[in-house]
Amino acid sequence: xxxxxGYPEALEKKLHDQRYYREDSNPEFTTKVKGISRTIxxxxxxxxxCTGSCPSAxxxxxxxxxxxxxxxxxxxxxxxxxxxxxLCTTCYSCTDRCPxxxxxTDVIMAMRNLAFKRDIIPxxxxxTVTAIYSSGHGVPNNDVNRxxxxxxxxxxxxxxxxxxxxxxxxxxxxxxxxxxKANADRIIKEREG
Amino acid sequence: MGNVVxxxxxxxxxxxxxxxxxxxxxxxxxEREPTxxxxxxxxxKTFPTNDCSMCILSPKMVDVARHPDITIHTCSxxxxxxxxxxxxxxxxxxxxxxxxxxxxxxxxxCILVCPVEVYNHFDAGIGVRKAIYKPHSxxxxxxxxxxxxHCIECGLCYDVCGPGSVKREDSEQELxxxxxxxxxxxxxxxxxxxxxPQFGHLSLPDVVTSLELERxxxxxxxxxxxxxxxxxxxxxxxxVFIQCVGSRDMPLGRPYCSCVCCMQAIKNAILxxxxxxxxxxxxxxxDIRSYGKGYEEYYERAKALGIRxxxxxxxxxxxxKNGLILQVENSETSEILMMHPELVVxxxxxxxxxxxxxxxxxxxxxxxxxxxxxxxxxxxxxxxxLRPGIYVAGTAVAPKDIPDSVASGESAAMRAFRxxxxxRSA
Numbered sequence: 001x002x003x004x005x006g007y008p009e010a011l012e013k014k015l016h017d018q019r020y021y022r023e024d025s026n027p028e029f030t031t032k033v034k035g036i037s038r039t040i041x042x043x044x045x046x047x048x049x050c051t052g053s054c055p056s057a058x059x060x061x062x063x064x065x066x067x068x069x070x071x072x073x074x075x076x077x078x079x080x081x082x083x084x085x086x087l088c089t090t091c092y093s094c095t096d097r098c099p100x101x102x103x104x105t106d107v108i109m110a111m112r113n114l115a116f117k118r119d120i121i122p123x124x125x126x127x128t129v130t131a132i133y134s135s136g137h138g139v140p141n142n143d144v145n146r147x148x149x150x151x152x153x154x155x156x157x158x159x160x161x162x163x164x165x166x167x168x169x170x171x172x173x174x175x176x177x178x179x180x181k182a183n184a185d186r187i188i189k190e191r192e193g
Numbered sequence: 194m195g196n197v198v199x200x201x202x203x204x205x206x207x208x209x210x211x212x213x214x215x216x217x218x219x220x221x222x223x224e225r226e227p228t229x230x231x232x233x234x235x236x237x238k239t240f241p242t243n244d245c246s247m248c249i250l251s252p253k254m255v256d257v258a259r260h261p262d263i264t265i266h267t268c269s270x271x272x273x274x275x276x277x278x279x280x281x282x283x284x285x286x287x288x289x290x291x292x293x294x295x296x297x298x299x300x301x302x303c304i305l306v307c308p309v310e311v312y313n314h315f316d317a318g319i320g321v322r323k324a325i326y327k328p329h330s331x332x333x334x335x336x337x338x339x340x341x342x343h344c345i346e347c348g349l350c351y352d353v354c355g356p357g358s359v360k361r362e363d364s365e366q367e368l369x370x371x372x373x374x375x376x377x378x379x380x381x382x383x384x385x386x387x388x389x390p391q392f393g394h395l396s397l398p399d400v401v402t403s404l405e406l407e408r409x410x411x412x413x414x415x416x417x418x419x420x421x422x423x424x425x426x427x428x429x430x431x432x433v434f435i436q437c438v439g440s441r442d443m444p445l446g447r448p449y450c451s452c453v454c455c456m457q458a459i460k461n462a463i464l465x466x467x468x469x470x471x472x473x474x475x476x477x478x479x480d481i482r483s484y485g486k487g488y489e490e491y492y493e494r495a496k497a498l499g500i501r502x503x504x505x506x507x508x509x510x511x512x513x514k515n516g517l518i519l520q521v522e523n524s525e526t527s528e529i530l531m532m533h534p535e536l537v538v539x540x541x542x543x544x545x546x547x548x549x550x551x552x553x554x555x556x557x558x559x560x561x562x563x564x565x566x567x568x569x570x571x572x573x574x575x576x577x578x579l580r581p582g583i584y585v586a587g588t589a590v591a592p593k594d595i596p597d598s599v600a601s602g603e604s605a606a607m608r609a610f611r612x613x614x615x616x617r618s619a
Contacts, residue, residue, distance in 0.1 A: 011527060047437070047479035051522035051529070053508030058520060058529045065524055097391065097508040101443040 011061055020075060029076035029114075036110035039103040044068040050094035050104045062087035064094050064104050071107050080115040086122050119183075123191055126184040133181045136161025136171050195373030195613030196221060198283045200271055200552075203231020204595060205587025206378035207253050208602030209609070213376075214262040218613045221370050222257065223285055224267045225548075228332035229254055231380055235315060235404065237411040237418075239595055240460040241487040247331060247413075254333040265334060270548075272367065273555055274375070278582030279616050281372040289363035291339035297358040299327070299335035303350035311343045313415075317404045319423075320415025325350050325359070330413060374582045374612035376605045377566065379552060381543040381588040384439025384447070391509035392438065392539055398423035399517060400510060400537045403434075403457055410464055420465060422536055429535035431473035432465060433519060434458040435507060440542030440592075441479070449563055451542030452592040455482045458540045459492055462500045475501040475532070477521055485596065503530070510537060543592040558583055565591050576605040584608045 034041050050064040051057050057064070062084040070079040079085065085108065094104040115121060128138045137160065146156045157163045161171065175181050195218060199210045202224035210220045222229065233239075234254075236246040257263050272284040309324035322328070324343040327335070339350070339359060350359045386394035386402050394400050399422050401409070412418035422429050436458060440451040455478065462474045481502065483492040496502060507519040519532040545564035546552075553560050558578040559567040566585045569577040576584045586605035587598040 008528065045441075045479065046524060048505035048522045048524040049508045051524070052506050052520050054520075057522060058531065061527075063522065063527050065522060066527065093508065099437070099442045099444065 020073065020078070024078065025074040026076040027074045029074045029079070030071060032114060033071045033107055033110045036113055037103065037106035039106050040100070041068065041071040041102060041107050043100045044072055044102055044104075045100060047099060049097050049099060053093040053097045055091060055093065056087050056089055060084065060087050064088065064108070067108060067111065068102070068104055071111070076114075079111050080118060080120055083122070085111055085115060086125065116183075119187055121187065123188060126188050129175070129180055129184040130188075133172055133175055136165075136168055195279070195616035196371055197374055197376065197609045197613050198223065198281070198370055198372040199376040199378060199609075201225075201231070201377065201379040201587070201589070202229035202257070202265070202267075203378060203380045203587060203598070204233045204250060204253075205380070205589075205598040205602035205605075206231070206376065207250075207257055208599045209376045209378060209586050209606040210257055210263050211253065211260065212603055212606035213610050213613070214260050216610050216614070217262065218610060218617075220263045221283075221372070222263055222265050223269050223271060224265065225270050226328065227267050227290065227338040228328050228334070229257060229265060229267065230331075230333065233595060234329065234331075235317065235407060235411075237407050237414075238460060238464060240456045241485070241491040243460070243463070251331045251333075254331070258333045258335075266368070267334060268338070269368075271552065271555060274557065278612055279373050281375060281582060283370045283372050283375065285368045285370065287366040287368060289341075289365055290336075291341060291344075291360045291363045292337055293356075293358040293360060294334065294336055296356040297336035298356060299332075299337065300355070301327070301337070302353045302355070303337060303359060306349040306353045308347060308349070309343050309345055311340065316408045316415050317402070319401075319405050319408055373616045374584065374609040375556075376584050376586055376602075376609050377552075377556065377558070377578070377589055378586040378602060378605070379546045379549060379589045381545065381592065382547050384451075384541040384544055386438060386539050386541050388445060389438055389539075392435065392537075393510050393512070394539060397510060397512055397517065397537075399429070399535060400539060402438075402539050402541045403454065403461070404541065406461055406538050407457075410461065420469070420536070428469070429472070431532075431534045432462075432475070432536045432538060433532060433534040434462060434474075434476040434538045434540055436476065436478040436540045437506070438539040438541050439544070447542065447544065447563070449592065450482060452482075452597075453594045454540040454542060455480075456485075456488055456491070456594065458538070459483070459495045459500075461538070463491075463495050463498060466495075466498050466500055470499075473501075473534075474499075475503050475534070477503050477506055477519075479504070479506055485594065505530075507532075543588060546589065549589065556580065556583060558585075565589065576601060576608055582612055 048065050054064050056062045088108045090105050092105050141162050161168050197213045198221045199206045200223045202222050210222045214220045233250050239246045268288040268290050269285045272286045275282040303325045304323050307323035307325045310321040312318050313320045313322040315328040325339045327337050383404050408414040409416050458476050466474050483489045505522045505524045507521045511518040516533050521530050558580050561567045566589050568575050578585050584605040586602045
C-alpha cells in the first residue's frame with residue numbers, strides 16, 4: 001500500500017477502518033511484546049499522555065497510544081504492518097511521562113523486532129544495518145563533521161571504530177551471528193533488485 | 194461518664210461531634226487550625242446541587258459552637274494517647290493564640306489597624322491576610338489569632354482592642370482529656386503540583402491548582418469571585434482543566450483515584466461557563482467518573498452547556514512569548530490538538546494528610562501502603578481502625594466527596610457513641 005503522508009485525509013481513512021473482531025486478536029502477541037520489551041504493556045489504560053509527549057505525533061499519523069492499544073488487544077497484523085511503526089524517534093518522552101510506569105518506547109522496539117522476523121522493515125533501516133556493518137556507525141563520519149570536530153579541538157575521527165578499525169571484525173561477528181547482514185542484503189535485493 | 198474525643202474538625206469531624214453530642218455524650222473537638230470547617234470551608238460551591246459550600250457548612254459550624262455538650266479546642270494537636278477502649282487519656286497540646294479567647298468579641302478592629310500582610314494559607318496562597326487575622330470571615334470560634342512569626346510588635350492592636358484581649362505573651366498549654374472512644378477525622382492534603390514539574394505550577398503564572406481556582410471563583414475569595422490570569426490580571430478567554438494530576442499515577446506512588454476531581458472540575462467548569470458563556474472551557478480527562486447520586490446528570494448538564502470534554506492528556510505545559518502550549522491527542526479521533534489556553538487548572542488529587550504517619554504512630558493505628566488509615570474491613574467495617582475504641586471518618590480513610598465524608602462521620606459517631614454509652618450504663 002502506498003504510503004500517504006497527507007493529514008487529515010489519511011487519518012480519516014485510518015479511522016474508518018478501526019473495527020476489530022475476535023479473530024484479529026492474537027493473545028500470544030501481547031505475551032511476546034511483554035517478553036521482549038520487559039515492560040507491563042497490558043497495564044495501559046489509554047490516557048494518551050504518551051501521544052501528548054510525542055514529538056513525532058504532530059508531524060505524522062503515528063500515534064503511540066494506538067500501538068499500545070494494539071499491544072493490549074493482541075492486534076498483531078495491525079501493529080506489525082502499519083508503516084507508522086517505524087516513525088518513533090525513540091526519544092523516550094512517553095516512557096518518562098507514562099502514569100502507569102510502562103515503557104511505550106520499548107513496546108515499539110519489541111514490535112519492530114517482531115516485524116523484522118516477518119521481513120517487514122523499511123529499506124532505510126536496512127541501509128543503516130549495511131552502514132554499521134561496513135563502518136561501525138549508523139551515520140558514518142563525513143568531511144563536514146570532521147571539519148567541525150577539528151574546529152572544536154577534537155580529533156578528526158571519534159575514538160570509535162572510525163579511529164580503531166581493527167575492532168570492526170568483532171562488530172561484524174555480532175551482526176553475522178544474528179544473520180542481520182545476510183537478511184538485510186536479501187531484503188534489499190528483493191525490493192530493489 | 195464517657196466522653197468522646199473527635200480529632201479534626203472538618204465536615205466529617207463536625208458531623209461526628211454533632212451526632213455524638215445529640216445523644217448527650219460530651220464531645221471534645223480538637224482542631225489544629227484556628228477555625229473549624231476544614232477543606233470544605235475553602236470550597237466555593239458543592240456538587241451536584243451547586244449549593245454554596247459555606248452556606249451549608251456554616252450552620253453546622255455554628256451548631257457545634259453553640260452546643261452545650263461540645264467543647265472546641267482550636268490550635269490544638271494530639272500529643273499522645275494512653276489507656277484503651279473506655280478509658281483513653283488523650284494529651285493535647287494547645288498552641289498559643291496570643292488572644293484571650295474568653296474576652297475577644299471578634300469585632301475585627303485589630304485586623305483593620307494591622308499593617309502587615311502575609312499570604313493566606315486559607316486562600317491557598319493566592320490571597321493575603323494580616324498578622325492578626327481570622328482565616329475567613331465566618332471563622333468558628335469567631336475570634337482572631339495573632340501570628341507571632343510575622344507580627345512586627347508595632348503595638349497598634351493592643352491599643353485598639355476594646356476588651357484588651359490581645360496578649361503580648363502566651364505559651365503552649367497541655368491538656369489531658371478522658372475519653373471512652375476517639376474519632377479520627379484528620380482529612381487529606383492536596384497533592385503538591387510541583388511534584389509534577391512538567392506542568393510548571395508556580396513557575397508558569399497561568400497554571401493554577403483546583404484549590405486555588407476554588408478560592409478565585411469564591412465570591413468572598415481574594416478576587417471577589419472573578420477569574421483572573423495570574424500573569425496579566427485579566428479574565429482569561431479560554432481555560433483548560435487537566436485531570437488526574439497526582440492521581441492514578443504509579444511513578445509517584447499514588448495509584449488510587451481521588452474520587453472528587455472529575456466532579457469538582459465539572460462543577461467549576463459549569464460555574465465558569467454560566468458566568469462567562471463566551472469563555473472556551475475544556476476538560477482534558479482519561480475517564481470521567483461521575484458515579485454518585487445525580488452526578489451523571491450533572492455531567493450531561495455540563496456537556497449541554499457547551500463545555501468541551503476532551504479525552505486525552507497533555508504530558509506537559511510549554512510556554513513561549515505568546516502563552517501556554519499544550520499538545521493533546523483526542524484519543525477518540527486520534528487527532529492532535531495544539532491548544533493555547535490562557536489559564537490552566539490542574540485538578541490535583543487528594544493524598545493522606547502530611548501529619549498522618551506521625552499521628553498514626555501516636556495513636557497506635559496502622560496505615561495502608563498508600564498512607565491512608567487501614568480499617569478493619571474495606572467493605573464491611575470502614576470506620577474501625579485496628580485499635581479498639583479508635584474510629585476513623587472522612588478522607589483520612591480514603592479520598593471521599595462531601596456526601597461520603599458526612600456519611601462516614603455519622604457512622605463513626607455511632608461506633609464511638611456505643612463505647613461511651615456502654616461505659617455510662619456499666
